[in-house]
Amino acid sequence: MTSDDFHEYVAYFRQHFEEGLIRAGFSEGEAGWEGSIPHTAGTTRVVIDLPTRFPFRPPTVTPVDHDAVPWSWHRDPDGALCLVAEDDHDGLWWTEAPAFLEHVTAWFERADTGWTDDRPDLDLDRYFQPSTDRRLYLYDDLAQYLNRPVRFSPSSNKTMRIKHGTRPSKALKHSKDRFGYVADLGEVDVPPRTWADISTRIDSKADLGRRIRQQTVAIVVLTYRRGPHGGAIVLDVAPKKDGGTVVTRLRSAADTEAARSARAGVLAPELRGSKVALVGAGALGSFIADMLVRSGVRHLTLIDDDVVVPGNLVRHLVGPDAVGLPKVEAVKQHLVRNNEALADGIGTINRALTTGSDAVDHLRNHDLVVNATADFATTALLHVSAQSLGTQVLSAVLQNDGRTYRIDVLPPLNDAAPLPPSTTRADTTAPPLFEAGCGSPISPTPPHAVVEAAAATVRHAVGLLVNRSLHPAGETRHLHSSAERNQQ
Missing domain, CATH: 3.10.110.10 (Ubiquitin Conjugating Enzyme)
Incomplete structure (x- = not known):
């Protein structure tokens, strides 16, 4: 066009x-x-x-x-x-x-008819113009601050974090902290649009109008409810020369466990008590671990005997700061640092899974064992161990240089037939690459295939954990490029 x-x-x-x-x-x-x-x-x-x-x-x-x-x-x-x-x-x-x-x-x-059966949206922010202060104001559980002075202090990335505060005796124009007050609007049927609308709803004992005029309060945090839902808004307040109050809204967000997990999915609460063992913390395993934690899993055991080398980084979850660390420790550090995962909920075993007794222990002590090693011997060991206990293991692997992923439920649920064997073929258009030492060629699997396979694996893992399996035997998918499709 x-x-x-x-x-x-x-x-x-x-x-x-x-x-x-x-x-x-x-x-x-x-x-x-x-x-x-x-x-x-x-x-x-x-x-x-x-x-x-x-x-x-x-x-x-x-x-x-x-x-x-x-x-x-x-x-x-x-x-x-x-x-x-x-x-x-x-x-x-x-x-x-x-x-x-x-x-x-x-x-x-x-x-x-008075908006009967109305959806209780909580977008009070749109009723106020944005402040010229474009920093992000973060708050935790506001119940502890209700009807009390607070202060917001500068933090990283142009954020301001709430803290317990004391009422300043005079205006603090040059302080890096900003002082405020937390009040409750109660049930809001008609959204306020001015300071007059707000002041009629809050406790008069706070005397906020006078304190705003004296410039000892520059921020007002308001909690409110609409139906079964609660919300909050952070306002920038300043006195007018004519005696009124200028009210604008600050960028704000809750920094609470509930806020961080609200987008994890409807199954997150069910997954919090699940215990998962992940065998293999390489490229595929690292992203499986990340998505399991993001989905709500808080008890995870990572098993791998390898260390992070620079060549791993293009496909791995972790970055250059992890080079030299055991992969299990590198992944754990990443999860704790970036996903708010609890450190004591993630265990690490820096050795390979090689014995039947270890396999049985992991199957007994976890709700699910996920195998991401791409190693046939490990897969067979876990499969036989799961059969002996009458349970299942989930095994994921990328094949055909990343053009295929395969996810097996072993043994299949409900005596279903296993997935048929996969056909594997190497990419003959490019010569194989080898690193120093004795080993197989470097896999040319692209990063996007790793992430896609990890996402599919986590969908199956979640299904097994909540007893809503996606398929009794698993799934195989071929990720052909457009050029490959044209050749078929």
Whole structure:
């Protein structure tokens, strides 16, 4: 598509939408397209404006009389109706005027009934303009600070971290710390937009208005609730010359275990008590370990006898600072440092798995053993040991120079048939590479294949841990390149 084609595309959709508004009785004015929206409680005059990014962003709809429509969580700070959620952009459905106007009518119908069965979103931040202070303000459990002074102190990466504070006796204009107060708004049915809205909701004993004027409080942290959910916002506050208060929002985020695990997936709580042994902490094993911990596993035993060398780094989870460390220790350090994993929950064994008694011990003492060694003897040892105990081991391997991954449940669940043998063939287009010493050629498996195979392995591992297996025998997948597909 050329630039001219793009502009014609946009112009067509704009004209098409405007023609639909004209047919619905709207007329164009200085502010946009004005017309009436009928609904259960009456008729409301609105102005519809097409943003410069239309049709890729939806039109805005604003009541002509802002106060004729009740303020709610479904109004933007400028009075516009909050019509389209970020997860409702499929198909750019709003480009058809009749469908969009029907959606606006539905908004008014729901407003007329008081937004029954409303989704309790917590985006209070959007009701305040951003502060010129662009640092990130981090807070932990705010319950311990409620109705108390706090201070935020500079930390790494342009962050400010909350601490218990004392009420300063006078303004501290040159301190690197910023002083504040934590208050509770309670249940918020209509979002506040000004300091007047806030001050009527918080405990008057805090006397925050006076302290803001004296500049001994520069930050106000507000907790609030909406339905079963709780939220928080960090505000930058400063006195106006006329006696009012300027309120802007600071970038803020919770730094709590709940916040760090909220995106781990719905199965994370079930996985916290799971115990997993991972045999092999090389490229594939290191990423399996990382994703297991990110998914919620907090009890992990890493087993490997090798050390990190520079040649490992392109495919391995760890970086140059780990060269020379045992792979199990390097992976553990990475997990503890980067994933908030508890150090005492990760065990390391810096030797190879070679005996049946060790294999049986690991199978008995863990909910699952994952084999990422790509070593046939180790795989066979674990398979036989699992059979003798009536349990399973999960074995993952990359084959065909990274063009295939294979994940076996050994023995398969429910007496299912095992996966058929894989066909392996080396890449003959490039000569093999060898490092010094006696050994096999260096595998040309690319890093992206390692990560993809690790992700698939973790999906199977999670399924086994929560008794919802993906397949009784496992999975084999061929990752052909486009050139290889064209040759077939």
